[in-house]
Amino acid sequence: MSKKYKVLVVDDSAAMRMLITASLQDSEFDVAAQAKNGEEALKAFRDTAPDLVLLEIVMPGMSGVETLEHIMVLNKNAVVIMASSMGTDDAVQEALKAGARNFLQKPIEQEALLKVLRTTVSSL
Amino acid sequence: MSAKFIGQFLLEKGLITREALLAATEQQQHVNLTLGQLAVAQGLLSRAQADSINLEQQRSDKRFGEIALEKNLLNAKQLDELLRVQKEKRVFIGEILIQQGHISREKFEPELVLFKQEQERNAELVKVDLGSLSQHEMIEDFLDMTLKILLRVAKEQVKITSVSSAETKFRYTFAQRISGDQPFDYALALPENLLRILCEHFLKIKCPVVNELVLDAAGEVLNVITGNGCSKLSARGLKVSLEPPRTISGPVSNHVVCVGMSSTVADFEVRFYL
Structure with a gap:
């Protein structure tokens, strides 16, 4: 059996978490944990040691970029893909500078999601 | 009566039934x-x-x-x-309504002329109203994105029907703050049936009632509209950032631009609290 990648999905929207989880069903990516904010994300990251983190930028409280910075302190090799509806150069640049490996602009369709996840893991 | 889709125009005038319009719309999606x-x-x-x-x-x-x-x-x-x-x-909805026997050609053709005249008058009024607004470029960018995202996410064809400073009452209103060089709140006010249809398309599941998940999904659709709208503003050199979406129950500020919208399902409103 081919390797299953453990994914941590972080988004304040329950609808988005549900959609992403459904999109990854029957793929080589397994949603190991979900988190609705930065604090939950850091706990889930420590608990599950995911292969990949899919992280929304705009969240109440700790922002996605702040969460990313904390994750990189916990593991500087963490593989984090940022997601946002706002695909501005500034937002993408800030995320990549903070250590994100890739960027997904919403709305996220299943095919685009799988393509970005596969491209990201193939470069590891 | 404001400019809408020809099907709705006929429906409002009592010339066809709701069931007839639904059957024709379904057929149109299949053949075009x-x-x-x-x-x-x-x-x-x-x-x-x-x-x-x-x-x-x-x-x-x-x-x-x-x-x-x-x-x-x-x-x-x-x-x-x-x-x-x-x-x-391309097969138009009117032709299908005629083929399916919901309206006669003799009755339909003069109605189509009236509908087109009304649409032209209304489009001109909306254009003048939008152009006279102080932040019309930003508003037009966000309206353009609203039409595109609703078509993409909810498969809903939407038209702009009016511009005013008076809010129309709708059951649900979702808002999101856009901070930066030109801070404002963007809000989407809509009735329950449109909210449910929007969320059914977005979540790809049936949404018979409005629950937490439906409200959350609507917030996410709003987030996609505003996020993509912000990308446009950013491309024009403006500094922007987004705050998370929220539901609201009253006006956010006194200075509001209300843009009436019409979809094939229902009317709704986009508001800019400036």
């Missing part, structure tokens, strides 16, 4: 081909190529033909021919 479907049917593109263009379309602000030309998958002559065939083969 997209440019991608047409290109595949004519052997100009493979299904995989058409899918890849559709995928790119979902992430960008471009039309199918534009992307196909950029990727050298179609040349200008092929695209022109496809557009011509698509236009030629």
Whole structure:
């Protein structure tokens, strides 16, 4: 059996978490944990040691970029893909500078999601 | 009466029933081909190529033909021919209503003339009203994005029908703060049936009642509209940042621009609290 990648999905929207989880069903990516904010994300990251983190930028409280910075302190090799509806150069640049490996602009369709996840893991 | 879709126009005048309109709309979706479907049917593109263009379309602000030309998958002559065939083969809702026996041609044709006249008058009024607003470029960018995202996410054709400073009462209102050089709140106010249909398309599940998940999904649709709208503002050199979406129950500020919208399902409103 081919390797299953453990994914941590972080988004304040329950609808988005549900959609992403459904999109990854029957793929080589397994949603190991979900988190609705930065604090939950850091706990889930420590608990599950995911292969990949899919992280929304705009969240109440700790922002996605702040969460990313904390994750990189916990593991500087963490593989984090940022997601946002706002695909501005500034937002993408800030995320990549903070250590994100890739960027997904919403709305996220299943095919685009799988393509970005596969491209990201193939470069590891 | 404000300009809407011809089907709604006939429905409001009591010339067809709701059931007739639904049956005709369903038939229309079935017979009218997209440019991608047409290109595949004519052997100009493979299904995989058409899918890849559709995928790119979902992430960008471009039309199918534009992307196909950029990727050298179609040349200008092929695209022109496809557009011509698509236009030629397009079946309008009125024709289907007539074919299905919901209205006679004699009754329909004068109504179509009246509808077109009303639409032209209204489009001119909306254009003048929007152009007179102090932040019209920003508002027009966000309206354009609203139409595109609702078509993409909810498969809903939407038209702008009015501009005013008076809010219309709707059951649900979702708002999001856009901070930066020109801070404002963008809000989407809509009735329950449209909210449920929007969320059914977005979540790809049935939503018979409005629950937490439906409210959350609507917030996410709003987030997609504003996020993509912010990308446009940013491309024009403006500094912008987004705050998370929220539901609201009253006005956010006194200075509000209310833009009336009409979809095939229901009327709703986009508000800019400036």
